[in-house]
Amino acid sequence: MSRQRLAVLGSTGSIGTNTLDVVARHPDRFEVVALTAATQVDALLAQCERFRPRVVAMASAEHAAQLAEKIKQKGLSTQVECAQKAIEKIACADEVDTVMAAIVGAAGLAPCLAAARAGKRLLLANKEALVVGGDVFLRAVREGGATLLPIDSEHSAIFQSLPDDPASWPARIDKIILTASGGPFRTRAVETLTAVTPEEACAHPNWVMGRKISVDSATMMNKALEVIEARYLFGISPDQLDVVIHPQSVIHSMVQYKDTSVVAQLGTPDMRVPIAYGLSWPERMTSGAAPLDFHALQGLSFEPIDSDGHQARFPGLALAWESLRAASGSCAVLNAANEVAVAAFLGRQIRFDQIHQVNRATLDAVLPEGPDGLEALLALDGRARAAAGQVVDRLSA
Numbered sequence: 001m002s003r004q005r006l007a008v009l010g011s012t013g014s015i016g017t018n019t020l021d022v023v024a025r026h027p028d029r030f031e032v033v034a035l036t037a038a039t040q041v042d043a044l045l046a047q048c049e050r051f052r053p054r055v056v057a058m059a060s061a062e063h064a065a066q067l068a069e070k071i072k073q074k075g076l077s078t079q080v081e082c083a084q085k086a087i088e089k090i091a092c093a094d095e096v097d098t099v100m101a102a103i104v105g106a107a108g109l110a111p112c113l114a115a116a117r118a119g120k121r122l123l124l125a126n127k128e129a130l131v132v133g134g135d136v137f138l139r140a141v142r143e144g145g146a147t148l149l150p151i152d153s154e155h156s157a158i159f160q161s162l163p164d165d166p167a168s169w170p171a172r173i174d175k176i177i178l179t180a181s182g183g184p185f186r187t188r189a190v191e192t193l194t195a196v197t198p199e200e201a202c203a204h205p206n207w208v209m210g211r212k213i214s215v216d217s218a219t220m221m222n223k224a225l226e227v228i229e230a231r232y233l234f235g236i237s238p239d240q241l242d243v244v245i246h247p248q249s250v251i252h253s254m255v256q257y258k259d260t261s262v263v264a265q266l267g268t269p270d271m272r273v274p275i276a277y278g279l280s281w282p283e284r285m286t287s288g289a290a291p292l293d294f295h296a297l298q299g300l301s302f303e304p305i306d307s308d309g310h311q312a313r314f315p316g317l318a319l320a321w322e323s324l325r326a327a328s329g330s331c332a333v334l335n336a337a338n339e340v341a342v343a344a345f346l347g348r349q350i351r352f353d354q355i356h357q358v359n360r361a362t363l364d365a366v367l368p369e370g371p372d373g374l375e376a377l378l379a380l381d382g383r384a385r386a387a388a389g390q391v392v393d394r395l396s397a
């Protein structure tokens with residue numbers, strides 16, 4: 001069996017390092033040919049020493065120059081490139097079979113589209129790329145003949161719970177139920193959310209993740225993005241998408257069939273499981289995760305999202321359905337606003353509860369014009385970021 005030649009985009013992040021952890025367990029199956037990162041020069045250098053990729057790219061010339069110098073000092077043969085175009089070039093290179101898309105945010109859209117158009121096996125962790133790209137993204141997958149496999153834990157669970165033949169899904173499925181942990185503030189008094197610090201927001205109860213997605217989990221904007229992601233991945237209508245709070249993060253999501261049967265995927269909350277599934281699909285291979293111990297499990301519980309003040313605590317969740325039903329491009333506007341708002345919160349410019357104010361105001365202010373390609377999507381993303389930035393400025397003045 002020939003080895004899959006892998007490129008990991010965002011290799012220094014949480015998904016990137018988990019991917020390399022899984023890959024290192026299977027040297028007979030994978031060859032790491034390319035890695036990309038943005039700012040973490042030493043972390044990427046260490047990955048180069050361990051995995052010996054042929055090429056790496058960093059988002060800025062400054063970081064790439066620092067890395068190139070260190071690579072030379074170590075006597076490594078890895079070629080160092082820079083800028084977003086180099087990352088896109090890696091995503092569609094002939095020497096790459098499989099692309100792990102693990103860049104955070106809309107910055108991952110162009111490389112994902114490049115990989116899709118080049119017909120790669122595309123492992124999608126970067127949910128924002130699909131939220132922004134929507135039908136444009138799916139068209140690139142179709143036309144390029146790419147294989148799109150979900151890595152997000154909920155979407156991997158749904159994919160594992162669905163029949164193999166996508167053509168059979170509409171006739172068989174009643175709805176998809178995404179589970180949500182409720183994040184670090186599930187039981188916190190709503191009126192105290194004004195005082196939340198970035199450190200508190202990033203302390204997820206079940207998962208260790210990057211800072212942006214951790215804040216999204218705390219506002220439940222992560223679940224809003226995931227509802228949109230599910231809409232596109234599984235071609236299902238927004239009315240057939242439901243969310244239930246499940247604080248233990250053991251059931252990763254469920255599919256309810258027409259006969260009311262529910263099929264779910266369970267496991268310990270460890271991203272190496274969906275990563276290993278994506279890498280090995282349609283086979284299975286070891287992931288390094290600990291198995292679930294049903295004898296030790298304390299119980300699984302569920303809370304409706306409209307119970308116990310959750311609607312007031314998580315006002316952003318409803319924006320998923322609102323954006324999906326609004327003009328095409330609205331999901332891209334929501335995503336851009338949220339990226340700006342989360343960055344402003346992490347930079348201590350706005351309060352935690354003001355993230356939703358930025359998202360709400362930006363959705364109201366920016367009218368999308370049905371973006372039909374990458375250029376139009378990036379222009380819309382830029383417009384929404386400018387509008388969101390103005391809201392941030394007003395709130396922080």
Ligand SMILES: NC(=O)C1=CN([C@@H]2O[C@H](COP(=O)(O)OP(=O)(O)OC[C@H]3O[C@@H](n4cnc5c(N)ncnc54)[C@H](OP(=O)(O)O)[C@@H]3O)[C@@H](O)[C@H]2O)C=CC1
Nearest residue numbers: 010012013014015037038039040103104107125126209210
């Ligand atoms: N973490 C998790 O468990 C899960 C994550 N996801 C999704 O996966 C994606 C990655 O998340 P996560 O790993 O947590 O994020 P991290 O912040 O941990 O990692 C992000 C990676 O992207 C790189 N990066 C950041 N900005 C840019 C840019 N502008 N251009 C190129 N590269 C960039 C970073 O480089 P550097 O570090 O060098 O600056 C890093 O390698 C997100 O879309 C997230 O929603 C989905 C499910 C679970």
Ligand SMILES: CC(=O)[C@@H](O)[C@H](O)COP(=O)(O)O
Nearest residue numbers: 152153180181182183217222
């Ligand atoms: C691991 C993963 O997929 C994250 O998206 C996770 O689901 C976050 O959990 P909640 O958003 O449910 O808190």
Ligand SMILES: [Mn+2]
Nearest residue numbers: 152153154226
């Ligand atoms: Mn998820």
